[in-house]
Amino acid sequence: MSMQESSGVALWRQVADGIERGIADGRFAAGEKLPGEVEIAETYRVNRHTVRRALAALAERGLVRAERGSGTYVEAQRLAYPLRSRTRFSEIVGAGGHEPRGQFIDAGEDVATREIARELGLKTGAPLIRIESVRLADRTPICVSTTWLSAERFPDAGSVFAAVRSMTKLLAHYDIKDYRRSSTRITAAIADATDAARLDLALGRPVLVVDATDVDIADKPLVTKRSRFAAERVEFLVENT
Amino acid sequence: MSMQESSGVALWRQVADGIERGIADGRFAAGEKLPGEVEIAETYRVNRHTVRRALAALAERGLVRAERGSGTYVEAQRLAYPLRSRTRFSEIVGAGGHEPRGQFIDAGEDVATREIARELGLKTGAPLIRIESVRLADRTPICVSTTWLSAERFPDAGSVFAAVRSMTKLLAHYDIKDYRRSSTRITAAIADATDAARLDLALGRPVLVVDATDVDIADKPLVTKRSRFAAERVEFLVENT
DNA sequence: GGAAGTTGTCTATTATCATAGACAACTTGA
């Protein structure tokens, strides 16, 4: 009967994404009641069971809540994340009325690829400290980051970060009182298995991939990082001054 | 045997996304040979047939090309898209050595939601012109846009755009010689069926959703739009000055 | 109380996904 586009994405998942999109762009406001399962099934031209599976997936992720006999209700909101010259995770999250947190996952040594060397103003193959971390707002993971610093300049960066769990505090430990974002590159991708697990994100969900470099007040590169943000939880704001 | 995470995304699709990610971030350079199907199957822990399906999907989208007896080769590249105060699609694409094109899809009338009214400095319910368009680099669709303008100030915007197929030229028609981007909000989502078709994108692929407003030299709002960029074809650059 | 509308649960059937193995067709390099 149906044509079956065979996109590699299950029908229930497409319905779930459609509803989530509706929540994200405000067609379904927070607290509001969704259309009934039968009505959703009709609009997407799928079986009611397929809709139920979609809703179950959204419910598991905490986006909706089903009430038997009554209906299914929305509960969600996206975090506004301005991209400014002064970018501090804790300030941005705090300003939104949430409690910023940092989690240290792992640190190790690495050598600079050509790209990282260029960003940090080092030579290819220079020794680096690599730090893996997660940042959260309240208890919700917002992004995972892989951060690189020069191992010569910041020899104990790994253990320092593990203790302070904040990039600002890490730099302060090395007497760097101020820094700013010099460049930011943004694209989107599907979360890989590791990132998905760390972000508590379903497989196949999109992430915003941000490559950024921070410099000190003399424009000297300090750290470069690649962060993956859960797209369903944030919205970047670019303000042209 | 396998655990089956049941993410709603087929295994072959996950493999395809993984390989695409590898192409996007440079692990597999353009023109280079991918690992053999057996090796890919081992790294992803799936059957070779599953890998073949993933490669077939990538081949259909033109990202790779299989050569019997020899191997499978990469062919792709992402468009760098700087987000500056002065943002002109044709200039950005032209600077990358590609030929910019615009396609008019549809125009109609609309009334301002609270959000659009705020962006354009109008009252909620004010009459608007809504324009749907696609922009391409060479023959590849880059983004689809929904653009809103005040119907009072730009009464014939729809038919003018249909003729000139460029926002800069449309504004020039109303004696606006210069304008600039005042705000940009970025997030990511999965392309819906309509956008996917217009972008020639497989279902379930991510898009970068950009909400932007352009203002004249006196900071008066001119147009506001929501664009959906094929994430696999562009990379946004934010330059903090 | 009762009707209408909602979500929850069960059984059953068909199509697609994923695996498995074997071998053909072709390219490359020794």
Add this chain to the structure above:
DNA sequence: TCAAGTTGTCTATGATAATAGACAACTTCC
């Protein structure tokens, strides 16, 4: 030429996705 390594094609089987129908359990409102 030949061996090794590659992609292409075939058959087969079990697991999962999607459909279909029926009815229970519960809420809301008249």
